[in-house]
Amino acid sequence: MSKIKTSYIQGKSQGSIQANLEYYSLKIEEASKSGSKLIILPELFLWDYFPITENKKHFDLAISLDSKEVKHFQNLAKKLKVNLVLPVFEKSVDENFFNTALTLNESGEIISHYRKMHIPYDPGFYEKFYFTPGDKSFLVADTSIGKLGVLICFDQWFPEAARIMTLGGVQLITYPTAIGWDEQECRGLSQQALREDELNAWITIMRAHAIANGVYVIAVNRVGKEDHLTFWGNSFVCDPLGRILVQSGTEEDIQVCEIDFSKIETTRKIWTFLRDRRVDSYEPILKN
Amino acid sequence: MSKIKTSYIQGKSQGSIQANLEYYSLKIEEASKSGSKLIILPELFLWDYFPITENKKHFDLAISLDSKEVKHFQNLAKKLKVNLVLPVFEKSVDENFFNTALTLNESGEIISHYRKMHIPYDPGFYEKFYFTPGDKSFLVADTSIGKLGVLICFDQWFPEAARIMTLGGVQLITYPTAIGWDEQECRGLSQQALREDELNAWITIMRAHAIANGVYVIAVNRVGKEDHLTFWGNSFVCDPLGRILVQSGTEEDIQVCEIDFSKIETTRKIWTFLRDRRVDSYEPILKN
Numbered sequence: 001m002s003k004i005k006t007s008y009i010q011g012k013s014q015g016s017i018q019a020n021l022e023y024y025s026l027k028i029e030e031a032s033k034s035g036s037k038l039i040i041l042p043e044l045f046l047w048d049y050f051p052i053t054e055n056k057k058h059f060d061l062a063i064s065l066d067s068k069e070v071k072h073f074q075n076l077a078k079k080l081k082v083n084l085v086l087p088v089f090e091k092s093v094d095e096n097f098f099n100t101a102l103t104l105n106e107s108g109e110i111i112s113h114y115r116k117m118h119i120p121y122d123p124g125f126y127e128k129f130y131f132t133p134g135d136k137s138f139l140v141a142d143t144s145i146g147k148l149g150v151l152i153c154f155d156q157w158f159p160e161a162a163r164i165m166t167l168g169g170v171q172l173i174t175y176p177t178a179i180g181w182d183e184q185e186c187r188g189l190s191q192q193a194l195r196e197d198e199l200n201a202w203i204t205i206m207r208a209h210a211i212a213n214g215v216y217v218i219a220v221n222r223v224g225k226e227d228h229l230t231f232w233g234n235s236f237v238c239d240p241l242g243r244i245l246v247q248s249g250t251e252e253d254i255q256v257c258e259i260d261f262s263k264i265e266t267t268r269k270i271w272t273f274l275r276d277r278r279v280d281s282y283e284p285i286l287k288n
Numbered sequence: 289m290s291k292i293k294t295s296y297i298q299g300k301s302q303g304s305i306q307a308n309l310e311y312y313s314l315k316i317e318e319a320s321k322s323g324s325k326l327i328i329l330p331e332l333f334l335w336d337y338f339p340i341t342e343n344k345k346h347f348d349l350a351i352s353l354d355s356k357e358v359k360h361f362q363n364l365a366k367k368l369k370v371n372l373v374l375p376v377f378e379k380s381v382d383e384n385f386f387n388t389a390l391t392l393n394e395s396g397e398i399i400s401h402y403r404k405m406h407i408p409y410d411p412g413f414y415e416k417f418y419f420t421p422g423d424k425s426f427l428v429a430d431t432s433i434g435k436l437g438v439l440i441c442f443d444q445w446f447p448e449a450a451r452i453m454t455l456g457g458v459q460l461i462t463y464p465t466a467i468g469w470d471e472q473e474c475r476g477l478s479q480q481a482l483r484e485d486e487l488n489a490w491i492t493i494m495r496a497h498a499i500a501n502g503v504y505v506i507a508v509n510r511v512g513k514e515d516h517l518t519f520w521g522n523s524f525v526c527d528p529l530g531r532i533l534v535q536s537g538t539e540e541d542i543q544v545c546e547i548d549f550s551k552i553e554t555t556r557k558i559w560t561f562l563r564d565r566r567v568d569s570y571e572p573i574l575k576n
Contacts, residue, residue: 117566117569118564118565118566119564120560120564121560121564122558122560133566134566137569138569138572154564157499157500157559157561158500158561158564158565158566159447159448159451159496159500160447160451160565160566160570160573163447163448163573164569164570164572164573167572167573167575167576168572197529197530197531198529200530200531201495201499201529201530204492204495204496204499204530205496205499205500205530207489207492207496208447208492208493208495208496208497209496211445211489211492211493212445212446212447212493241485241486241489242485242488242489242492242493243485243488270410271445272408272409272410273445273446274576276406276407276408276409276442277406277446277448277576278405278406278421278422278446278448279573279574279575279576281405281425281426281452282448282452282573282574283574284426284452284455284456285448285451285452285455285567285570285573285574286567286570286571286573286574287455287567288455288562288565288567
């Protein structure tokens with residue numbers, strides 16, 4: 001199966017887990033009507049972006065992998081016969097907390113369980129307060145429609161993550177994301193020009209991962225204002241040459257995009273980067 | 289010294305080593321008049337791009353590090369008091385051949401001797417026929433004006449190279465380059481749109497190295513048509529946020545660009561990527 005339809009849902013938090021569950025379920029149903037076999041949701045899509053502040057009470061918002069919320073989406077994936085990338089605020093059996101993304105197959109089974117490896121900690125993005133850094137390395141989700149590499153948000157700034165996914169055989173890397181501008185200017189983003197530059201850098205680095213690795217990339221952000229953060233949307237899909245195929249603005253949006261996996265081989269025959277790596281010389285990457 | 293002026297020379301081959309030596313020497317003199325303390329030349333700037341074909345006789349074109357050509361530029365660097373990034377087709381004492389870039393300081397001394405690590409081999413770019421892959425790893429050139437990471441052309445497609453340079457302390461990565469379109473269409477580039485896409489990918493991936501690592505990047509390409517290759521120019525400088533500061537078209541060009549090294553620290557304080565790497569998990573990068 002060379003060509004598949006994929007969808008992403010660029011949504012806005014509805015203020016509670018239950019409200020978001022209903023909101024995104026409707027959107028998943030809508031996306032599946034297009035014939036999409038893979039539907040991707042934004043980072044922590046069931047929650048307000050709680051790491052905007054540091055507050056112990058937010059630990060109560062975490063859910064387990066056998067929670068009713070996860071089961072709900074397992075049933076939905078099975079009913080619609082779609083693969084679903086499902087980001088969750090995970091409470092583990094031993095009471096650790098992770099920023100997680102599950103991959104569900106068309107039968108609703110969890111076939112991959114990724115825990116965000118790179119955890120940010122910046123004004124408005126206090127994730128180290130909540131999340132244990134991922135302990136499962138970079139996992140390939142081997143679905144019936146192709147090999148997915150699910151990473152999460154901040155992972156997108158690290159070429160190592162995309163490279164390791166590629167070396168593991170992935171054809172499509174997806175980044176459920178929650179990124180935006182901080183109106184408190186605490187990240188130095190007071191000027192409009194700088195805001196555009198940050199957005200531009202965010203798109204550029206993920207296009208570069210596609211180019212360096214000869215894979216598709218799907219970035220799925222949220223939108224809307226939450227406290228002093230404005231999530232910048234601009235979710236997109238790009239091909240292995242880094243060409244943007246579809247892109248959203250700053251409003252709620254569902255996009256459907258056809259992915260042609262045969263283009264990966266075509267591109268890699270032109271650009272033989274993976275042939276010419278110097279693995280004998282990369283050891284310094286293992287140090288800071 | 290936070291701010292320095294740098295120049296690059298986007299030149300066109302004049303058909304012989306001697307003609308190119310004279311042509312580039314004049315341009316170096318011109319660039320130095322702007323007050324530039326660092327001048328960068330394109331890959332193999334003294335030669336027609338001979339790897340366009342495979343021909344044993346081209347080995348006779350290589351020069352040694354104590355050749356009169358290298359001495360000429362050492363004298364020029366000393367006379368003008370500039371640092372010079374000098375790409376050469378190097379014949380080593382034991383008759384190996386390398387695609388090399390020397391860094392000369394203001395006294396004309398060779399302070400860094402980099403041998404291209406990633407060697408392409410594609411129709412029109414038969415470099416593996418000529419060049420032994422670099423055996424000196426990724427070297428930091430510690431100049432009086434800052435720490436340079438000199439890489440060469442094809443290296444630009446490998447995030448590992450830029451990352452290792454950064455971990456070694458470089459503030460500015462430069463890529464002397466010879467890249468263009470092949471009119472024989474053998475690289476699948478028959479359509480104008482695809483040509484633009486390739487150029488765009490080339491710029492994108494180097495901007496991404498700047499962003500991922502919080503460093504400046506200077507890419508210096510050649511122009512002109514040689515046999516069935518048309519070198520695409522478009523040399524540029526970008527800052528640690530990936531913002532393009534100056535950029536050339538497809539004609540011969542000298543650009544002067546002020547680099548403010550203090551922006552590196554500013555950017556890295558906003559974007560703390562280097563703080564948050566997961567060096568415990570990157571081992572798969574050492575394999576193919």
